[in-house]
Amino acid sequence: MASTHALASGMGGMRTAGDLVARMQMTRGMRLPQAKQYVADKLGCSVLDLSDTVAMHDIRRDLGLGRIQVQDLTYADKPGAMEAKFHIAEVLDIPINSVERFKRNAGLA
Amino acid sequence: MAQRIPTRLGDGSLVEMARAEIEADLHAGSEAAVKRAKVEPLAQDELDHLLDIFTSPAKFTSVDYGDEVVLGFDGSGNADLAAPVIEQIVYQNHHGADMIELWHHDYSYKAVRTVLSFQTQLLKDAQLQTVVPLNYGAMPDLGRYSQPDGPAPNWSELMPLGKIAEARAAQEEAAVQAERDMWCVAEAMVAAGADGLDFDTAGASGDADLLATLNVTRKIRETWPDIGVEIGQAAELVLGMHGELEFDGGRLAGQWPLGQLRAVTAAGATIFGPAVNVNTTKSLAWNTARACALVKPVTAEATIPVHMNAGMGVGGVPMTPYPPSDATSRASKALVDILKLDGL
Numbered sequence: 001m002a003s004t005h006a007l008a009s010g011m012g013g014m015r016t017a018g019d020l021v022a023r024m025q026m027t028r029g030m031r032l033p034q035a036k037q038y039v040a041d042k043l044g045c046s047v048l049d050l051s052d053t054v055a056m057h058d059i060r061r062d063l064g065l066g067r068i069q070v071q072d073l074t075y076a077d078k079p080g081a082m083e084a085k086f087h088i089a090e091v092l093d094i095p096i097n098s099v100e101r102f103k104r105n106a107g108l109a
Numbered sequence: 110m111a112q113r114i115p116t117r118l119g120d121g122s123l124v125e126m127a128r129a130e131i132e133a134d135l136h137a138g139s140e141a142a143v144k145r146a147k148v149e150p151l152a153q154d155e156l157d158h159l160l161d162i163f164t165s166p167a168k169f170t171s172v173d174y175g176d177e178v179v180l181g182f183d184g185s186g187n188a189d190l191a192a193p194v195i196e197q198i199v200y201q202n203h204h205g206a207d208m209i210e211l212w213h214h215d216y217s218y219k220a221v222r223t224v225l226s227f228q229t230q231l232l233k234d235a236q237l238q239t240v241v242p243l244n245y246g247a248m249p250d251l252g253r254y255s256q257p258d259g260p261a262p263n264w265s266e267l268m269p270l271g272k273i274a275e276a277r278a279a280q281e282e283a284a285v286q287a288e289r290d291m292w293c294v295a296e297a298m299v300a301a302g303a304d305g306l307d308f309d310t311a312g313a314s315g316d317a318d319l320l321a322t323l324n325v326t327r328k329i330r331e332t333w334p335d336i337g338v339e340i341g342q343a344a345e346l347v348l349g350m351h352g353e354l355e356f357d358g359g360r361l362a363g364q365w366p367l368g369q370l371r372a373v374t375a376a377g378a379t380i381f382g383p384a385v386n387v388n389t390t391k392s393l394a395w396n397t398a399r400a401c402a403l404v405k406p407v408t409a410e411a412t413i414p415v416h417m418n419a420g421m422g423v424g425g426v427p428m429t430p431y432p433p434s435d436a437t438s439r440a441s442k443a444l445v446d447i448l449k450l451d452g453l
Contacts, residue, residue, distance in 0.1 A: 001420065001431075001432045002204040002206070003205070004432070004437040004438050005437065007169075007171060007205075007438070008171045009442060009444075009453060010178070010179075011180065011205075011207050012205050012207075013205040013206050013241055014201055014202070014241055018241075019207050019242060021179055022179045022207040022241065023242050025451060026244075026337030026339075026379055026380065027337055029414065032178060032450075032451035032452070035179075035451075048175050051177045065240075066240040081238050085240060097303060097333075097335070101300075101301075101302045
């Protein structure tokens with residue numbers, strides 16, 4: 001059922017910009033069109049690009065927003081999960097709780 | 110003889126119906142919502158669109174380019190891997206989840222409080238391994254606070270005895286305790302790094318259940334302005350188990366999705382999840398049309414994102430452990446297209 005919804009109506013999660021749009025909904029309570037436009041403006045892309053895995057692969061690579069490893073494609077020298085969230089917080093201009101906690105606990109804040 | 114079109118009933122069973130029968134069910138589903146909730150019926154162009162979806166011979170359907178919505182998964186994972194953090198990674202990497210949710214097998218804030226330190230450690234570990242936003246979720250689950258499972262007198266036993274005042278007092282006592290447990294979990298999860306809290310199936314035990322949820326939501330919003338709060342409803346109608354409880358002067362009992370949205374928004378939630386239960390003996394077309402008519406006023410008025418519940422037995426998705434993709438994809442597309450949802 002989860003995969004069915006993902007294919008039928010989902011933005012695509014981390015393969016696209018679904019997680020970024022979701023953050024604007026969760027954190028700022030933005031409705032979908034507003035959240036999509038906000039993220040597109042911050043990424044410098046079109047709203048249509050946000051759900052396009054090909055476009056977003058390159059955008060996420062360039063901005064260090066994290067990518068999913070696929071079979072023999074790994075990204076060991078690129079941002080991992082927490083590192084990517086540092087970049088997401090900066091690009092979207094929102095605080096991310098786990099990033100703020102990480103900074104405090106690591107003595108970076 | 111009219112062509113028979115494969116479709117489903119609310120229990121998931123495969124049936125064949127004529128186009129005219131499906132069309133009649135769409136009208137009947139919409140009218141059922143009008144009759145009960147006093148909402149406007151679906152417009153003719155909306156019924157026509159639903160008819161196209163439910164009479165298509167395709168086994169799978171989807172929204173158009175650009176109409177994709179945010180998918181949040183209440184209770185991400187199936188507990189089949191016996192590794193809660195890995196379950197979150199699976200939903201992120203393999204199910205296209207836009208949001209994920211860590212949860213405990215005993216999906217109740219009361220139960221979670223007894224294993225809170227372990228749950229917070231899992232959440233912290235999950236945050237180190239995932240990128241998509243991560244909620245912690247459970248049910249307010251007010252019934253757990255009634256005897257013999259909890260401390261408050263059992264209002265379901267008191268009411269048949271005519272002890273209405275005592276039943277109401279018991280629910281008020283339980284709501285205070287539920288609110289305290291939800292707050293305790295929220296404080297710990299925010300300290301561990303959660304992106305948000307999900308109060309799932311709010312109102313399952315009636316209006317006192319919802320009131321406790323709204324009260325703790327307001328407290329969360331006042332304390333942490335950037336933490337997400339999602340309130341997902343248990344059903345389309347708030348049961349008046351108490352009957353007199355109010356939030357900001359509005360009576361909670363008997364609220365349909367629009368009234369629920371207003372209360373949830375006033376409390377400070379950032380995502381509202383309406384739920385419309387499936388009638389297992391009616392067709393998927395009937396159920397989806399009814400769900401659309403009930404929730405259409407919500408998305409028309411909402412100022413916060415609306416993520417409709419569309420799991421087994423709600424939102425037109427059949428009540429079966431393995432909802433067929435033909436049925437689920439149709440419900441998914443229909444809800445998004447008609448309601449202009451922000452997510453599912």
